[in-house]
Structure formats: C-alpha cells, structure tokens
Amino acid sequence: MHILIIGAAGMIGRKLTARLLAEGAVAGQAISRLTLADVVAPESPAEAGFPVQAVTADLSEAGVAERLIEARPELIYHLAGVVSGEAEENFEKGYRVNLDGTRNLFEAIRLAESDDRYRPRVVFTSSIAVFGAPFPEAIDDEFLQAPLTSYGTQKAMAELLLSDYSRRGFFDGLGIRLPTICIRPGRPNLAASGFFSNILREPLSGKEAVLPVEESVRHWFASPRAAVGFLLHAAGLDLERVGPRRNLSMPGLSATVGEEIEALRRVAGEKIAGLVRREPDPKIARIVEGWPRNFDTRRARDLGFEAETDFEAIVRAHVEDELGGRIGA
Amino acid sequence: MHILIIGAAGMIGRKLTARLLAEGAVAGQAISRLTLADVVAPESPAEAGFPVQAVTADLSEAGVAERLIEARPELIYHLAGVVSGEAEENFEKGYRVNLDGTRNLFEAIRLAESDDRYRPRVVFTSSIAVFGAPFPEAIDDEFLQAPLTSYGTQKAMAELLLSDYSRRGFFDGLGIRLPTICIRPGRPNLAASGFFSNILREPLSGKEAVLPVEESVRHWFASPRAAVGFLLHAAGLDLERVGPRRNLSMPGLSATVGEEIEALRRVAGEKIAGLVRREPDPKIARIVEGWPRNFDTRRARDLGFEAETDFEAIVRAHVEDELGGRIGA
Numbered sequence: 001m002h003i004l005i006i007g008a009a010g011m012i013g014r015k016l017t018a019r020l021l022a023e024g025a026v027a028g029q030a031i032s033r034l035t036l037a038d039v040v041a042p043e044s045p046a047e048a049g050f051p052v053q054a055v056t057a058d059l060s061e062a063g064v065a066e067r068l069i070e071a072r073p074e075l076i077y078h079l080a081g082v083v084s085g086e087a088e089e090n091f092e093k094g095y096r097v098n099l100d101g102t103r104n105l106f107e108a109i110r111l112a113e114s115d116d117r118y119r120p121r122v123v124f125t126s127s128i129a130v131f132g133a134p135f136p137e138a139i140d141d142e143f144l145q146a147p148l149t150s151y152g153t154q155k156a157m158a159e160l161l162l163s164d165y166s167r168r169g170f171f172d173g174l175g176i177r178l179p180t181i182c183i184r185p186g187r188p189n190l191a192a193s194g195f196f197s198n199i200l201r202e203p204l205s206g207k208e209a210v211l212p213v214e215e216s217v218r219h220w221f222a223s224p225r226a227a228v229g230f231l232l233h234a235a236g237l238d239l240e241r242v243g244p245r246r247n248l249s250m251p252g253l254s255a256t257v258g259e260e261i262e263a264l265r266r267v268a269g270e271k272i273a274g275l276v277r278r279e280p281d282p283k284i285a286r287i288v289e290g291w292p293r294n295f296d297t298r299r300a301r302d303l304g305f306e307a308e309t310d311f312e313a314i315v316r317a318h319v320e321d322e323l324g325g326r327i328g329a
Numbered sequence: 330m331h332i333l334i335i336g337a338a339g340m341i342g343r344k345l346t347a348r349l350l351a352e353g354a355v356a357g358q359a360i361s362r363l364t365l366a367d368v369v370a371p372e373s374p375a376e377a378g379f380p381v382q383a384v385t386a387d388l389s390e391a392g393v394a395e396r397l398i399e400a401r402p403e404l405i406y407h408l409a410g411v412v413s414g415e416a417e418e419n420f421e422k423g424y425r426v427n428l429d430g431t432r433n434l435f436e437a438i439r440l441a442e443s444d445d446r447y448r449p450r451v452v453f454t455s456s457i458a459v460f461g462a463p464f465p466e467a468i469d470d471e472f473l474q475a476p477l478t479s480y481g482t483q484k485a486m487a488e489l490l491l492s493d494y495s496r497r498g499f500f501d502g503l504g505i506r507l508p509t510i511c512i513r514p515g516r517p518n519l520a521a522s523g524f525f526s527n528i529l530r531e532p533l534s535g536k537e538a539v540l541p542v543e544e545s546v547r548h549w550f551a552s553p554r555a556a557v558g559f560l561l562h563a564a565g566l567d568l569e570r571v572g573p574r575r576n577l578s579m580p581g582l583s584a585t586v587g588e589e590i591e592a593l594r595r596v597a598g599e600k601i602a603g604l605v606r607r608e609p610d611p612k613i614a615r616i617v618e619g620w621p622r623n624f625d626t627r628r629a630r631d632l633g634f635e636a637e638t639d640f641e642a643i644v645r646a647h648v649e650d651e652l653g654g655r656i657g658a
Contacts, residue, residue, distance in 0.1 A: 091497065110420075143471060144472060145473060157486045157489050160482050163476075168420065168479070
C-alpha cells in the first residue's frame with residue numbers, strides 16, 4: 001500500500017510517520033511506499049523497509065494536489081492546515097490553506113476518479129473547533145456545527161465537502177475531530193491552549209510552568225499516542241458501518257486542570273507538581289471559557305476508536321514516549 | 330434605502346419585488362432604489378415610486394459581485410442558486426453557483442468593507458436540505474447539519490461562511506431556511522417535491538392532479554406569502570438578538586398529504602378535492618421518505634418570524650394571491 005501524508009512535518013505527522021515506519025503495515029496491509037508532503041520539507045527517515053519520498057508542497061497552489069496524487073496513493077492522510085490563531089489573524093491565508101487547499105485535494109481526486117476509477121481512502125483531521133458555545137453538558141454526535149472562529153468554520157466546511165465527495169463515490173473519506181492534544185511535546189508555545197500541556201511537560205523536565213487559569217477549568221484531551229492510534233484505526237475502518245455522516249468526534253478525556261496537576265503529582269511526586277506556578281491571566285481565562293468541556297463520543301467508541309480514560313495514563317505516555325522514562329531530568 | 334435582490338427572476342424574487350414595490354418601504358425605511366439581478370434578465374416593473382434597475386448577472390463569474398455592490402446597496406437579498414435536482418445532476422455547476430457564487434458575493438463585500446467601511450445587511454435564503462436523515466421527531470435549532478445532497482452541502486457551507494463573515498464584522502448576515510413552499514404557483518413541475526403543490530394548485534384551477542405517495546406522508550410547509558414575510562422581517566431584525574448563530578429554520582406547518590387534501594375539501598368543496606388522482610410512484614415515495622417532517626422553530630418564532638398554522642390558511646392565501654378569489658375556473 002502506498003501512503004501519502006500531507007502535513008507530514010507537523011507534530012502529529014511526524015509521530016504518524018514514525019509509527020508507520022516501525023510497524024511496516026497499516027490496516028493489515030504491508031506498506032510499499034510512503035510519500036511525506038508538507039509546506040516545509042519533511043524529514044526523510046534514515047532507514048525504512050520501503051521507499052520514502054519527502055516532498056515540499058503547498059496544497060493551496062494550483063497543480064500541487066494533482067502532482068501529489070499522480071502515483072495514486074491508496075491511503076491519504078490530510079493533516080495539513082493553518083492553526084486556529086493564524087487563521088483568525090490572517091483571514092485570507094486561513095481560507096486559502098484550510099478550505100481551498102482541502103478542496104483542491106478533493107477535486108484532484110474527483111477528477112482522477114472519473115479518469116481511471118481511482119478511489120483512495122482519505123483520512124482528514126478536523127477539530128472540535130467546529131463546535132461553538134453555548135454547549136450542552138456533553139457534546140454528542142448530533143450537536144450542530146456553529147463554530148466561533150474562522151478556523152472552526154474552515155474545518156466545518158471541509159467536513160461537509162468530505163461527506164459529500166464520499167457520498168458521491170469520489171473517495172472514501174473519514175473526518176476525525178481530534179481532542180486537544182496533551183501532552184504536546186516540544187517547547188512551550190503561546191497558543192491560548194498551550195498551558196494545558198506546559199503545566200505537565202515543563203515540570204516533568206524539571207522546569208517551572210505558568211498556570212494562567214483556575215484549577216476548576218475543564219477541557220477535553222487525548223495524548224499524541226492516542227491521536228496516532230485514531231489515524232491508524234481510521235485507515236482500516238469499515239466505512240459501511242460509519243454511514244453517510246463521515247465526521248466523528250474522537251474519544252478523549254474530560255478533565256480539569258486540577259485533575260491534570262493531581263495526575264502529575266501521582267506520577268512524578270510533590271516536588272515536580274510544585275513547579276506549577278499560578279499566575280492568573282484574565283484574557284486567557286476568557287478565551288478558554290468558550291471552549292468545549294466534554295463530549296459524548298459513543299459513536300466513535302462503538303466503531304473501535306480508543307483514548308486514555310484517566311490523566312495518569314496521559315502523563316505516563318509522555319514519560320515513556322518523550323522522556324525515555326526519566327522524570328525531572 | 331437601496332435594495333439589491335440577487336435571484337430576482339425566481340418565484341420568491343418576483344413576489345418579494347412586487348411586495349417591495351407595493352409597500353415602498355422596508356424595515357420602516359423608504360426604498361430609494363431597487364436593483365434586480367438574475368442570470369436571466371428580471372422583468373422591470375412598469376411603475377415604481379423609485380428607480381428600479383434590472384441587471385443580468387451571474388455571481389459565479391469573476392467581477393460580477395464587485396459590479397453588483399458598486400453602488401453600495403444597504404440591503405442585499407441573496408436568493409440566487411441552482412436547485413436541488415440540478416446541483417445533484419451537475420456537480421460542478423452546483424458548487425460553482427451555490428458555493429463559489431455566494432463566496433464571491435461575500436468576498437466582494439469584505440473587500441469593500443476594508444476599503445470604505447461598507448457593511449450592508451445580507452439576507453440569504455438557505456434550505457432545510459442542510460439537514461439529513463435520520464432526524465429527531467422535530468428538528469430543533471441545535472440539530473447537526475449533515476446534508477444528504479450536494480445542494481444541501483452547498484447551502485450548509487454558505488451558512489457557515491455567512492456566520493463567519495458576520496462574526497468578523499464584514500456584513501450583517503442572516504440566513505433563513507425556508508420550508509417547502511406550498512402552494513407553488515405556475516405550472517406543475519417535475520421536482521420530486523412538486524406533487525405537494527400540484528395536488529392543490531391544479532384542482533383549485535379545475536384540473537386533475539396526480540398524488541404519487543400515501544396520504545400519511547408528512548412534510549414541512551409555508552406559503553409563498555409567508556416566505557416573503559420572512560424576508561421582510563429579516564430586513565429589520567435586531568441582529569444583536571440573533572447572536573452568532575446566524576442561520577435560522579423558519580416557522581412552517583407540519584402536515585400530512587391527507588391534511589392537505591382535507592383543507593382543499595374544506596376550502597373548495599368535494600368536487601374539487603375529487604380531482605386528486607392516486608397513482609403511487611415508489612421512486613418518489615422513497616425520495617420523500619428521507620425528507621424532514623417537522624421542526625421546532627421556537628428560536629425564529631421568538632424573533633418574530635411567522636407562518637401559517639393551518640393548511641386552510643395556505644390554500645386561502647393561494648386563492649387570494651393567485652386566483653383573484655375564484656376557485657375552479
């Protein structure tokens with residue numbers, strides 16, 4: 001099977017690539033070829049049991065999507081996009097990349113389908129940003145998409161396209177709405193949601209971290225490891241079972257900031273947990289207030305998607321996957 | 330106030346035009362100018378108390394939207410679009426007209442806003458086709474948009490754009506989802522939904538009509554008069570009260586085909602009602618099975634939108650507005 005990953009240089013793309021290289025197979029089929037595409041050149045892995053090609057490509061440019069599918073990859077992961085803050089900052093860029101780029105890809109596949117019956121599986125990462133407040137206690141699979149950001153709007157539009165193109169038989173699409181990924185590896189970032197990861201990742205490496213909100217703030221989480229698990233499971237899922245509603249909120253864990261810190265304390269001890277410094281920031285508190293707190297993801301779970309069910313598991317996944325088991329070093 | 334109607338040659342566009350000409354004002358403001366645009370030349374009314382200009386214009390062509398808003402109309406009705414059957418038949422045309430055409434209009438306004446703070450009210454006619462089965466008993470304002478047609482997909486995408494452009498302050502948008510319009514004037518048409526109107530309109534003019542489904546089939550209706558009423562009300566509505574969710578399912582009447590015929594009997598008598606001939610068509614029955622039957626439109630009603638509450642009123646509206654009060658002639 002030839003797999004194309006668009007957005008391969010991002011955090012999830014790199015983890016997915018590593019996992020595919022390690023497993024050599026997906027959905028029970030051996031991988032014969034892997035194409036890694038991104039707007040910045042993706043790293044080419046040193047060793048792989050099959051050909052791996054890294055491509056610098058911007059889907060929003062004319063002709064790029066056609067070129068990416070020229071070799072007819074059977075499985076396409078579309079992870080590429082401009083993030084929420086940037087899409088809000090730069091209106092035109094957000095629509096160009098997140099909407100037009102996605103539509104370019106879908107259109108290229110549609111035209112290839114009518115040329116030679118090409119019909120790949122397309123797995124698209126959407127976002128819980130397709131939902132906007134006010135929310136019910138837990139957002140279920142029948143709750144409306146009324147986003148409150150341009151990013152959420154672009155993702156919701158892409159979801160609609162994905163369902164329609166799938167219904168028309170142009171490809172077999174599945175959209176998966178990722179929870180907030182926690183613990184996000186790397187350096188602290190300035191995204192409003194950054195603190196959810198910072199307050200665990202930094203102390204686990206022996207550094208201080210700032211908590212800008214109350215401990216009672218509740219949000220919706222899954223680990224990077226769970227996110228990669230969703231993507232692998234999506235590759236082999238029987239889409240007949242999914243039906244025409246092709247976009248699914250992925251399972252996750254609803255937890256408060258207090259529960260995050262408690263899990264940190266249990267896994268890493270009092271001293272590490274003491275590295276979280278309270279420094280309330282009303283601006284961040286206000287932004288976070290409008291975010292979803294909990295989901296009812298029965299549908300995805302019935303289809304076999306799985307995530308962590310307690311925060312200690314999320315902390316432990318980070319210690320194992322990112323720190324080689326060493327805390328506070 | 331300068332009003333622009335895009336899609337002015339359609340059934341609703343013509344009725345809206347007639348009503349605006351008759352009233353000379355909308356939302357408490359005198360009309361100073363009216364521009365009628367459509368892909369086929371709209372009829373220019375013979376007499377009006379203000380300048381009326383008819384324009385042939387296809388929004389999906391480059392530069393057309395810019396030209397239409399050049400004189401900065403304060404109120405824009407966007408009623409234009411390819412209908413459901415055609416959008417399903419011709420995939421590219423549907424997206425070009427219903428999605429790209431709408432986006433062209435919104436983009437032209439956004440760029441004008443940044444040039445000279447132009448910020449019109451935009452009233453957009455969406456459709457209950459944004460919803461797809463399976464439905465709850467009554468579809469409320471928090472039910473997801475999971476359309477099962479390309480037309481519904483395009484309308485749902487346009488709704489998302491409208492909310493986002495409104496949230497960003499580029500214009501003041503309101504999307505209204507019309508019920509199935511009944512009794513649709515004119516000649517019988519071949520749309521799958523045509524019979525809902527045919528079985529009333531034809532007998533009221535003394536002609537036979539074919540009923541292809543069971544009398545128990547339930548659907549969601551409003552008269553053309555009610556639809557024009559929605560459009561007028563939307564022009565003056567305080568959008569602060571609407572909030573960020575800018576698309577509303579309009580009030581209507583949930584009724585069975587049997588109730589339609591019973592209303593016809595009560596208004597026009599046994600002989601007229603006897604002109605409905607049963608001729609079951611399993612293909613049409615199957616299509617109609619997937620359609621919404623009932624809505625909970627509390628939100629729109631709280632905002633002052635009104636429709637008929639019994640089918641006799643719908644039949645009487647047709648007799649008054651289309652037949653000059655004469656039945657069976």
